[in-house]
Amino acid sequence: MSWETVIGLEIHVQLKTKSKIFSGSAVDFGQDPNTNASAIDLAMPGTLPVVNAEAMRMATRFGLAIDATINQKSVFERKNYFYPDLPKGYQTTQLAEPIVGPGIVTIQLENGTSKDVRIHHAHLEEDAGKSLHEDFHGMSGIDLNRAGTPLIEIVSEPDMRTPEEAIAFLRQIHAIITYLDISDGEMSQGSMRCDANVSVRPMGQEELGTRTELKNINSFRFVERAINVEVERQIDLIEDGGKVVQETRLYDADKNETRSMRSKEVANDYRYFPCPDLLPVVLSDEFVQAERESLPELPVAKQARFVNEHGLSAYDASVLTQNRETADYFETAAKTCGDSKLAANWVTVELAALLNKNDLGISDCPISAENLGQMIQRIKDGSISGKIAKTVFEAMWNGEGSADEIIEAKGLKQVSDSGAIEAMVDEVLAANSQQVDNYRNAAPDKQPKMLGFFVGQVMKISKGQANPGEVNRILKEKL
Amino acid sequence: MHNLSVAQISQGLSKGEFSSVEITQHFLDRIHQLDSSINAYITKLDESALAAAQQADKQIAAGQANPLTGIPFAHKDIFCAQGVKTTCGSRMLENFISPYDATVVANLKQAGAICLGKTNMDEFAMGSSTETSYFGKTMNPWDLETVPGGSSGGSAAAVAARLAPIATATDTGGSIRQPASLCGITGLKPTYGRVSRWGMIAFASSMDQAGPMGKSAEDCALLLQAMASFDSKDSTSIDHLVPDYSANLNAPLEGLRVGVPKEFFEQGLDPQIAAQVHNALAEYEKLGATLIDIELPNSKLAVPTYYVLAPAEASANLSRFDGVRYGHRCENPSDLMDMYCRSREEGFGEEVKRRIMIGTYVLSAGYYDAYFRKAQQVRRLIKNDFDRAFEKVDIIAGPTCPSTAFKFGAKTDNPVEMYLEDIYTISVNLAGLPGMSLPCGQIDVMPVGLQLIGKHFDESLILNAAHMFQQATDWHTLAPAFADNTSEANGGAS
Numbered sequence: 001m002s003w004e005t006v007i008g009l010e011i012h013v014q015l016k017t018k019s020k021i022f023s024g025s026a027v028d029f030g031q032d033p034n035t036n037a038s039a040i041d042l043a044m045p046g047t048l049p050v051v052n053a054e055a056m057r058m059a060t061r062f063g064l065a066i067d068a069t070i071n072q073k074s075v076f077e078r079k080n081y082f083y084p085d086l087p088k089g090y091q092t093t094q095l096a097e098p099i100v101g102p103g104i105v106t107i108q109l110e111n112g113t114s115k116d117v118r119i120h121h122a123h124l125e126e127d128a129g130k131s132l133h134e135d136f137h138g139m140s141g142i143d144l145n146r147a148g149t150p151l152i153e154i155v156s157e158p159d160m161r162t163p164e165e166a167i168a169f170l171r172q173i174h175a176i177i178t179y180l181d182i183s184d185g186e187m188s189q190g191s192m193r194c195d196a197n198v199s200v201r202p203m204g205q206e207e208l209g210t211r212t213e214l215k216n217i218n219s220f221r222f223v224e225r226a227i228n229v230e231v232e233r234q235i236d237l238i239e240d241g242g243k244v245v246q247e248t249r250l251y252d253a254d255k256n257e258t259r260s261m262r263s264k265e266v267a268n269d270y271r272y273f274p275c276p277d278l279l280p281v282v283l284s285d286e287f288v289q290a291e292r293e294s295l296p297e298l299p300v301a302k303q304a305r306f307v308n309e310h311g312l313s314a315y316d317a318s319v320l321t322q323n324r325e326t327a328d329y330f331e332t333a334a335k336t337c338g339d340s341k342l343a344a345n346w347v348t349v350e351l352a353a354l355l356n357k358n359d360l361g362i363s364d365c366p367i368s369a370e371n372l373g374q375m376i377q378r379i380k381d382g383s384i385s386g387k388i389a390k391t392v393f394e395a396m397w398n399g400e401g402s403a404d405e406i407i408e409a410k411g412l413k414q415v416s417d418s419g420a421i422e423a424m425v426d427e428v429l430a431a432n433s434q435q436v437d438n439y440r441n442a443a444p445d446k447q448p449k450m451l452g453f454f455v456g457q458v459m460k461i462s463k464g465q466a467n468p469g470e471v472n473r474i475l476k477e478k479l
Numbered sequence: 480m481h482n483l484s485v486a487q488i489s490q491g492l493s494k495g496e497f498s499s500v501e502i503t504q505h506f507l508d509r510i511h512q513l514d515s516s517i518n519a520y521i522t523k524l525d526e527s528a529l530a531a532a533q534q535a536d537k538q539i540a541a542g543q544a545n546p547l548t549g550i551p552f553a554h555k556d557i558f559c560a561q562g563v564k565t566t567c568g569s570r571m572l573e574n575f576i577s578p579y580d581a582t583v584v585a586n587l588k589q590a591g592a593i594c595l596g597k598t599n600m601d602e603f604a605m606g607s608s609t610e611t612s613y614f615g616k617t618m619n620p621w622d623l624e625t626v627p628g629g630s631s632g633g634s635a636a637a638v639a640a641r642l643a644p645i646a647t648a649t650d651t652g653g654s655i656r657q658p659a660s661l662c663g664i665t666g667l668k669p670t671y672g673r674v675s676r677w678g679m680i681a682f683a684s685s686m687d688q689a690g691p692m693g694k695s696a697e698d699c700a701l702l703l704q705a706m707a708s709f710d711s712k713d714s715t716s717i718d719h720l721v722p723d724y725s726a727n728l729n730a731p732l733e734g735l736r737v738g739v740p741k742e743f744f745e746q747g748l749d750p751q752i753a754a755q756v757h758n759a760l761a762e763y764e765k766l767g768a769t770l771i772d773i774e775l776p777n778s779k780l781a782v783p784t785y786y787v788l789a790p791a792e793a794s795a796n797l798s799r800f801d802g803v804r805y806g807h808r809c810e811n812p813s814d815l816m817d818m819y820c821r822s823r824e825e826g827f828g829e830e831v832k833r834r835i836m837i838g839t840y841v842l843s844a845g846y847y848d849a850y851f852r853k854a855q856q857v858r859r860l861i862k863n864d865f866d867r868a869f870e871k872v873d874i875i876a877g878p879t880c881p882s883t884a885f886k887f888g889a890k891t892d893n894p895v896e897m898y899l900e901d902i903y904t905i906s907v908n909l910a911g912l913p914g915m916s917l918p919c920g921q922i923d924v925m926p927v928g929l930q931l932i933g934k935h936f937d938e939s940l941i942l943n944a945a946h947m948f949q950q951a952t953d954w955h956t957l958a959p960a961f962a963d964n965t966s967e968a969n970g971g972a973s
Contacts, residue, residue: 039579043799045572046559046581046678048713078795080842082819089798142803271842273851276684276792278714 001239002203005231006211007166007196008158011173012151013183014127014191015058020148021126022049022092027150029189033132033143041129041148043087048277051076055150056281057291058182059099059124062152064292065176066119068103072283074124079270085129085142093153095272098123099281100152105176106300107168108318117169118157125151158197158208163224170194170223175299175322187219194218198227199244200234209234210244214258216251226251230258302327310340319348325362329369336373343376350390354397367396375403382467388412416467418474421458424466425474428457439479451475480505481641482958485550485698488644492539492549499532499539499549503593506551510595510642513964517618517627519637521556522564523596531593538591546701546725548591553643555634556597557604558689559678560584567680568602568612568630571800571807571826581678582710583647583689590705595643598633602828603797604654604682606630607900610891611830619662620959621925625884628658628900634692635662641962645693645702649679651686652785653879653904656916659692660879660928663918665945665955666692667699670936671911672717674703675710681796683789684715686908695955696917696945700724703938719936727939728946733767735944738872740775743903749882755920755927756878759948763876766947771872775864780857781906782898787841787854788909794838800826833894862910869934874944878903879916879928903930913938917945918954926954 017027023040040047063070075097078090100122108114129147131140154173160166174192177183184191194217199209212234217226230251234244249258297305299321306317306327320330326347334343351372355365375392378384384392384407395406407413415421429436432454439450451472458471480502483491491497507525514520528551535549559565559577561584566572580588587594601611609617609632619627620640627636631648635658638646648655650668659666667690674689681687691702704724710716739760744753760770802808802822809825812818827835841850868875881902890897907914912932919929929948933941949955 042804044559044578044805045565045567045575045680045799046577046676048677050712050714080795080798082798082801084801084803084815087799087804088795089801090795269844271794271839271844271847273791273795273842273847276715277681 003200003235004203006158006199007160009156010195011154012193013177015055015150015182017054017150021052021055021150023148037144041144059152060291061180063100065298066103066105069101070288071101073280074099075280076275076278077272078275085131093125094123105172107172117159120155120157122152122154127151163227167223171322179324198230210246213248214251222253312344316344329362332369333373336370337376371402384414414467415465416470421470421474424458424461485701499535503528503532503551517636518615519617519633520596521599521614528593528595535591545591547705551593551595553595553598553637553646555631555648557649557680558584568600570613582675583706586705598637600633601630602831604630605830605834607897611828619884620961628661630654632658638664638692645698648692649689651682652908653901655690656879656904659916661884663926665699665917667915670913672715674706675713675716677712683792695949696942700942722939727943730943732947735768736872737763737768737770738773738868738875739770740773742775742778743877747881751922752878752927759919759929773868777860777864778906784854784857785905787850790834790838791842791851794835858909861906865910875932877930879930883922883925907932915941
């Protein structure tokens with residue numbers, strides 16, 4: 001039997017506010033434990049929450065960015081459960097009336113197609129603290145610096161059918177939140193966290209299978225691996241006559257397996273109810289309108305513009321717009337060299353490979369966009385060949401200067417002087433008289449292919465610096 | 480000296496008849512002498528009180544006195560005070576020293592008032608008799624065999640016994656008005672949002688409200704003046720102008736429309752209390768007011784509604800007492816679950832546990848709609864009843880309690896009977912309205928309270944109506960014999 005995978009994602013995004021969602025403590029990680037924890041964060045008796053307006057604004061902007069309904073009245077509720085790093089014994093979150101209602105995120109796939117993923121809603125809530133289990137001699141330490149950090153939880157509909165779609169969706173969310181500058185979106189740092197709801201069903205069946213929720217997927221790469229391994233497990237289970245149990249499963253990246261987290265626990269009853277310490281938050285029409293008007297150009301719009309203005313493929317456009325820095329980098333390089341396609345190629349292929357290899361982000365790239373643009377310009381004006389450009393590119397990466405400086409210093413400038421090339425052509429023809437005869441006796445349709453041999457020889461003598469166009473022209477003339 | 484009103488003390492201070500240190504010492508002496516008999520105080524603050532009184536005397540000498548500068552008072556032990564033990568009447572917080580001041584505490588410090596100590600209360604304000612306190616029961620100064628009411632029984636008893644001229648208190652379902660009634664003093668629960676809840680340990684957040692207790696409406700006006708403020712730290716605090724509560728105390732009541740809800744005089748009310756309240760209403764007619772019969776048809780649903788909503792909120796509010804960061808933690812927990820269970824088992828008393836369980840139950844999956852949601856809907860109906868009534872009347876009057884102070888243990892075995900103590904007060908909290916209790920009679924020496932209920936933010940009118948009644952009657956001036964039961968008064972009989 002063939003199976004279809006159904007995936008929905010729940011993404012937690014830490015907002016980059018200065019202070020916490022319900023207290024004035026700084027949102028600032030890497031500090032000594034409990035130094036960013038006030039009486040409110042410690043849930044001291046008698047303390048009360050006050051909503052951070054900036055968190056509301058950021059959530060509103062996210063909602064507007066995915067074309068969602070903004071609920072101008074939203075309600076915070078208490079989600080009750082005991083945990084040592086949850087100081088109040090409840091998490092203040094939203095349930096029945098979240099700030100962001102249904103929306104749409106469009107994803108681009110590698111095969112050039114696009115797909116709409118529906119967002120069920122997105123709500124605001126507070127992060128918990130951290131439990132530390134090392135260095136406490138069998139006890140646990142609690143660090144509440146993170147407690148109260150604002151989060152938006154984005155809940156998708158089960159609209160994805162492959163891990164690739166899930167990754168594309170996650171990347172698109174990442175692009176949106178970084179464009180809006182509302183989060184760092186660093187999965188490795190936990191400022192963006194992803195849970196995946198995964199189920200399988202026989203191909204063609206409409207009814208959804210029983211889903212499991214996968215937690216602890218803390219990189220884009222693990223999304224694919226975790227989903228694949230869970231799908232395999234579910235299919236094996238069903239094909240062996242078993243049943244999938246609805247449960248939360250932890251993804252173990254080291255063992256590449258998922259395992260049940262809460263099988264022994266009774267289902268939690270969180271007893272949500274509206275938080276009586278907080279009034280419903282009401283957003284005015286003017287506020288929402290002002291936020292709508294001040295949105296930056298978003299990934300989807302930028303993608304469309306890259307296709308229309310720059311003539312890129314939809315897929316290249318989506319790769320280049322995954323974050324604002326990359327998009328800006330590309331646009332600067334394209335503007336400098338005047339060739340968008342070439343610029344796109346260099347950014348998505350050569351540059352991306354080196355950045356990946358060195359585990360660097362575009363903002364840490366040692367080659368400036370202007371320098372890359374200048375190098376591409378030198379390819380276009382014939383100063384260097386595409387092959388020599390790779391040498392220049394590597395030298396720029398190593399900090400040896402701008403493209404022009406490197407070409408000059410290393411004497412890489414292409415030889416276009418026809419006298420010099422003619423001399424080299426003569427030398428090659430003299431040394432390969434047999435091949436010259438063969439060429440001259442060959443049928444015209446075979447000749448272009450045979451010409452390559454001579455071009456190669458000339459390029460060899462010139463150490464790659466001869467202008468290939470010029471070499472071709474003179475060779476044809478002489479032959 | 481201990482029978483003086485706040486205004487009289489203030490006058491004495493400014494005229495130099497006595498100093499703040501002297502009157503503070505006088506009350507501290509009385510507390511040390513008498514409080515062992517009634518247990519109104521959990522914590523006595525002699526040292527800081529005298530230090531503050533010295534400061535106050537300097538301020539008075541410098542001519543910079545406010546109406547409460549140098550005036551001794553007591554705080555209910557529900558308000559967090561920096562560096563001071565704040566127990567909320569619970570073993571859970573037996574050794575809890577607050578790291579910060581409640582807004583009410585800060586406001587009274589700012590006003591220059593002198594805190595004598597922190598008063599006893601039902602554990603986490605859950606009770607109507609102060610019998611649920613971990614720190615022992617408080618005795619009613621009018622009859623040491625009876626309860627002072629609750630949860631602010633300590634504050635009420637302290638004022639009645641003249642162990643403090645005025646005291647702060649809180650009221651979630653009647654916790655200011657009912658003990659005021661039972662102890663024969665005056666107490667006002669302001670409009671929800673009038674006094675900041677920051678630093679006031681939460682019981683039921685949507686109803687908790689702090690207010691003043693004193694011997695008279697005049698004293699309550701002065702204390703409320705200092706307590707009330709808009710506070711950006713409390714999201715439910717309302718930014719409404721704080722008027723001069725003393726300004727209109729003497730306004731004539733000619734033409735005042737007093738609503739009398741028939742539901743407050745039906746079965747369950749002690750007929751002798753009904754008679755006393757009717758006498759009080761007749762007094763209002765004499766003062767020029769008109770009595771108008773009104774209906775509050777949903778008020779009979781107030782107690783069950785409250786006992787769904789308040790425990791629901793409390794069940795979450797009390798989750799923070801988990802033994803992790805502060806408060807009681809059991810000895811040698813075997814694991815996390817053991818620590819949670821035993822810390823809370825040992826730290827909370829029976830009534831608190833009962834309400835946590837009720838609250839947990841009514842919020843549970845499958846019961847939420849039947850209980851919590853339904854109760855919220857009924858709350859709206861109760862509020863609507865008041866809105867309709869206030870279209871016809873300016874103020875509502877009736878009994879505060881169905882009976883006078885009862886014997887210890889009389890209602891501890893039957894929680895529902897205890898809950899019915901608040902049958903006339905609870906609807907006011909559900910509607911967020913201001914309400915007051917003032918003495919209006921006695922039955923066998925035990926005080927009877929008259930309740931006045933006003934529109935939102937109409938504290939001034941309530942205080943005015945209460946003050947005019949107190950100008951015409953002397954019920955509020957009566958003190959229990961216990962208050963004069965000092966060796967000084969007894970001529971050294973001991």
